[in-house]
Amino acid sequence: MATSPRSVDTISLCSTVSSCPDRNGFYGGFQRTEKPKEPLSKAQIIAREKKWLYMIDNWSLYMSKNYKKIRDRCRKGIPKSVRPRAWFYLSGAYLLKKKNPTVYKELLEQPGNPHVIEEIKKDKHRQFPFHEMFLDEDKVGQIELFNVLKAYSIYNPKVGFCQAQAPIAAFLLMHLPAEDAFWVFVSVCDVYLEDYFITGLEVLQNDAGILEGLLKKTCPPAYRHLQKHKVEPLLYMTDWFLCAMTRTLPWETLLRVWDCFLAEGIRVIFKVALVIIGASLNQHKVRKQCNGLCETLEVLRSPPEHVLEEDFIINNIQRLNLRVEDFQIEHTRQKNRRAKQKAMQEAAAATTAS
Template identity: 45%
Template sequence: MAYAYPEDEMATNHHDNDSDDNTEPSRMNHVANIGSANCDTEEGMGVIADKYGFFGGPYYTDPEISLSKVDSATIRYREVKWIDMFADWEKWMSKRFDKVKGRCRKGIPSAVRSRAWQYLCGAQVVLENNPGRFEEYLRQTGDPVNIEAIKKDVTRQYPQHEMFTLGGFGREDLLSVLKAYSIHSPAVGYSQAQAPIAGVLLMNMPAEQAFWCFVAICDKYLPGYYDPTMEGFLLDCDIYEGLLKKTSRNIYKHIKKHKIEHYSYMMNWFLCVFCRSLPWDCVLRIWDMFLCEGVKVLFRVSLALMKMALGGKLKQCTNDESTLAQLEKLQKGLLDPDVIIEESLKLPLTERDFEKEHHKRLRKRRRTTAEAAH
């Protein structure tokens, strides 16, 4: 199932009313272009990197422009809360998951994000149970076709980030992670959409830890997204269409009228978990929730972005090009991650809605496949 992760009631009580937190101080030809779409260059690089490590380019965060409403004292307070949870993680996940979920929605402090992501996706346990496996993969030769494709794509990822500039150690680590996964899962091999995902992980943790998080994302969170058929992604495109119809019927009709294929914009949103589409502070906040709650977060954020971009502007979008341009305009704007998350959680979608749409679309795809076989 595409989103079988811890159950939530995302449409209700999304602030979690955490009493102790209240004490805080105030056909896919398109896929070949994902790895290089809007590819950064090293021209115009600034001298000082931003707080995320970018020297310039579309992901650079201007230190003079900050939408953060969280003061340093609150951040320190939240760090302590996360450290307390790490000490008894299984209890928190099994008995107090709503509290964990609420803290992920508020944003994981950067000082503990690496460890939190590993715990949330289960990579920490898998790593402990597989000592030396990553190094073993790296000693193997691998499929020459996959390795050659990976080597070409490594230089295209985040070249304006301090880790991935020419000669940066991040490029070697990225090659290692992608090569290891292509050997770990030969049926999937390598997809260009995977490189940006691995890059985000490496910005936050060492290569071996990043590898096991990457395995969790590809195999557990987004199964069937990166294999040659892309069946998991295509199914989620169908599910998304049904949820868009339920939450924004006017936008759904507009998309239908102009014959816009959902995958034309969902490629970068879902396959790359927004890391090629949004400002970096938004990306990290979405990943905090995604690794806690699963792919439902991607559905909710996508539906919220559609409303934010096209709600009240459909008359200005007279064709497919102007509609997609409006989406692109939103993505390049100054977006507040708190607003995106709040809007995504306000959507009137329940766990039952996700389950119902999943089963409906899965039955339809199976029926279509069976008919084609005859």
């Protein structure tokens, strides 16, 4: 396997690099899977595939009449062979592509903003550097990643390019052809993570407050600990939310979370975050050892391995006692709080000016 000097230097920094990729294409890194989960029987896999293929062939009917069935099957996990097509439909990307059949090609033919293009070029080699698709600059992975990010920056110049978008685009390219990945990426950035990548990160700040409110409800001990040590949510949740967990979770867990995320939206990322925080800080002895901000952040940024395991995350996000109304209540509360803060700031500014 030929690699560029940059790739060799990068890989040499990791002590767990193998000469052969795992079944997902990873030569190393924390997302390499050494011991894959015990697979389903061949009969079970075929049965699930048939159900999904039938559902996709009748997608409009299921979405309008039986969305709960789609959601429940996503929670069980989408079969690997069907996942690319399922994600394409779940995200609504198939409608975007159908409506804009020539747009992706046209975007690639445009030069784009020179400053943005330069930023994309600087960043593309940093995404999943241990994956076979992205080892070299001249490999198809980095080329297609550049194309998708460039095309989006032209498609939505209001956002342009944000570094946190790159791992999402790379992740999608591991599963979908470039044009299909582009349209799923558009849907994720413009719908699922709407306004997350705009300068100022106002939406993310609002969601940080929502996360804090939900944590108070789901795990009071962890909430009180974070309050005591003044650990602001943005210090630990920014990467989780902006990158939609692509740089946080082990590979098999990440796939299952995205199955749910594309079916249920941003609430899934909230739930995963709540499970990680709660499971990491729920024990008194752990909180006692984390006697400050830095120690607490270390635990949240490097949770215990079992906390990030596929079954633990998926089972616990489904067990969380949270209704859609709980999210709506917290959203309204944060919206009102920020409006009040803004009014106070404007009043103070007016007083100063007079």
